[in-house]
Amino acid sequence: MKTYITIQYYGDYGDRETAKESSGNLPSNRDWPLWEVFIRSKMGLDHKHVGSLHAADAQMAIENARDVYTRRQEGISIWVVESKNIHASNPDDSASFYDPADDKVYRHPTFYELPDELKAM
Amino acid sequence: MEKQGTIQLESVFQDRIDQDIRIEPRDWMPEKYRQTLIRQISQHAHSEIVGMLPEGNWITRAPSLRRKATLIAKVQDEAGHGLYLYSAAETLGISRAEMIDQLHSGKAKYSSIFNYPTLSWADIGAIGWLVDGAAIMNQVPLCRTSYGPYARAMVRICKEESFHQRQGFEILLTLSRGNKAQKAMCQDAINRWWWPSVMMFGPSDDASPHTAQSMAWKIKRFTNDELRQKFVDICADQVKILGMLLPDPDLKWNEARGHFDFGPINWEEFWQVIAGNGPCNKERIAARVKAHEEGAWVREAASAYAEKQQTKQTAAVA
Numbered sequence: 478m479k480t481y482i483t484i485q486y487y488g489d490y491g492d493r494e495t496a497k498e499s500s501g502n503l504p505s506n507r508d509w510p511l512w513e514v515f516i517r518s519k520m521g522l523d524h525k526h527v528g529s530l531h532a533a534d535a536q537m538a539i540e541n542a543r544d545v546y547t548r549r550q551e552g553i554s555i556w557v558v559e560s561k562n563i564h565a566s567n568p569d570d571s572a573s574f575y576d577p578a579d580d581k582v583y584r585h586p587t588f589y590e591l592p593d594e595l596k597a598m
Numbered sequence: 599m600e601k602q603g604t605i606q607l608e609s610v611f612q613d614r615i616d617q618d619i620r621i622e623p624r625d626w627m628p629e630k631y632r633q634t635l636i637r638q639i640s641q642h643a644h645s646e647i648v649g650m651l652p653e654g655n656w657i658t659r660a661p662s663l664r665r666k667a668t669l670i671a672k673v674q675d676e677a678g679h680g681l682y683l684y685s686a687a688e689t690l691g692i693s694r695a696e697m698i699d700q701l702h703s704g705k706a707k708y709s710s711i712f713n714y715p716t717l718s719w720a721d722i723g724a725i726g727w728l729v730d731g732a733a734i735m736n737q738v739p740l741c742r743t744s745y746g747p748y749a750r751a752m753v754r755i756c757k758e759e760s761f762h763q764r765q766g767f768e769i770l771l772t773l774s775r776g777n778k779a780q781k782a783m784c785q786d787a788i789n790r791w792w793w794p795s796v797m798m799f800g801p802s803d804d805a806s807p808h809t810a811q812s813m814a815w816k817i818k819r820f821t822n823d824e825l826r827q828k829f830v831d832i833c834a835d836q837v838k839i840l841g842m843l844l845p846d847p848d849l850k851w852n853e854a855r856g857h858f859d860f861g862p863i864n865w866e867e868f869w870q871v872i873a874g875n876g877p878c879n880k881e882r883i884a885a886r887v888k889a890h891e892e893g894a895w896v897r898e899a900a901s902a903y904a905e906k907q908q909t910k911q912t913a914a915v916a
């Protein structure tokens with residue numbers, strides 16, 4: 478069986494490639510953890526990914542996100558998730574991963590041929 | 599066999615670029631593309647951060663509370679720009695700490711413009727108008743650059759930049775309507791910042807060997823000289839509103855070209871400043887290193903606190 482889900486850290490790079498120019502003393506360990514930031518810009522809208530930042534803990538991540546991403550009232554709610562906890566689909570598998578939807582045109586309303594006289598449908 | 603595979607991947611990659619499909623962090627990309635982006639984005643990030651220093655110099659001496667508040671807001675924005683860009687570079691596989699090291703050791707460059715001093719209040723106006731103006735000229739096309747995280751960071755930055763340029767022009771406009779000394783101060787600042795701003799677009803096209811590849815990869819969307827010409831054309835008109843002059847005796851409208859002609863650029867000065875011999879290179883890096891070193895205990899304390907909280911929480915659960 479093929480596994481479609483591999484751990485993909487959005488802002489991180491540890492699981493697939495190593496930093497090419499790395500000086501070898503693992504400088505990334507000197508950084509605070511990386512967090513992904515999601516912001517709801519107004520009531521009724523979804524939280525949307527806006528970028529990432531470093532912070533020592535969740536509280537600091539939220540405060541930094543406020544300072545970095547909402548200086549002009551761009552948000553009313555902030556989510557932060559430590560980047561290492563994000564799992565993502567693998568773009569290399571897209572062809573096979575999304576292929577179940579490829580041959581199902583009947584999921585779209587335009588698939589159905591109905592007379593023009595039919596109104597309000 | 600492996601070589602064959604790489605060639606195929608490269609042609610798929612170029613195909614996507616040609617169709618204006620963005621490249622995202624997890625997609626395959628040529629190593630050279632990755633390295634070019636890391637260099638360009640980190641240089642750009644460093645420029646935003648170092649760029650806070652010449653302006654920060656005037657925060658305590660801004661002539662009114664209104665000017666002080668707007669200058670603080672602008673400098674704060676630049677810090678944000680640096681952070682957006684560092685994050686974008688990190689998606690390419692370089693750590694923040696490593697980029698900071700490269701800046702402090704001199705391995706990484708930043709825009710040569712920030713190695714000039716801010717001698718008078720009028721300089722803050724000239725920086726907003728010319729330096730942010732040149733930056734905007736460079737940055738607007740980068741909103742369509744081929745690497746997704748970089749393009750998204752640029753969209754955010756461009757939205758914030760227009761206030762920077764307007765507040766600068768307003769400072770100069772106020773001075774230009776002031777007394778004789780204020781007018782002279784305004785002209786003097788324009789005289790000193792004009793040529794370094796024109797140089798901000800980088801070496802001329804025949805002296806930038808990487809331009810062709812960067813254009814093919816759509817990392818760059820216009821050449822240095824194209825953007826420089828656009829900048830000169832716009833400023834040559836805007837300066838008239840100030841009733842001031844740009845310090846270039848050769849500046850003249852060329853009907854046939856549909857552009858302003860301008861005088862020769864002092865590339866010797868440009869390369870000297872890049873090489874570290876500008877008026878403020880040492881001071882700028884020293885200020886960054888000092889801030890970083892003096893902040894070390896704060897970073898350590900925050901990590902220690904986070905760790906302690908984590909341990910407490912784990913203990914409470916158990």
Ligand SMILES: [Fe+2]
Nearest residue numbers: 646675676679
């Ligand atoms: Fe900026």
Ligand SMILES: [Fe+2]
Nearest residue numbers: 676730759762
């Ligand atoms: Fe700016």
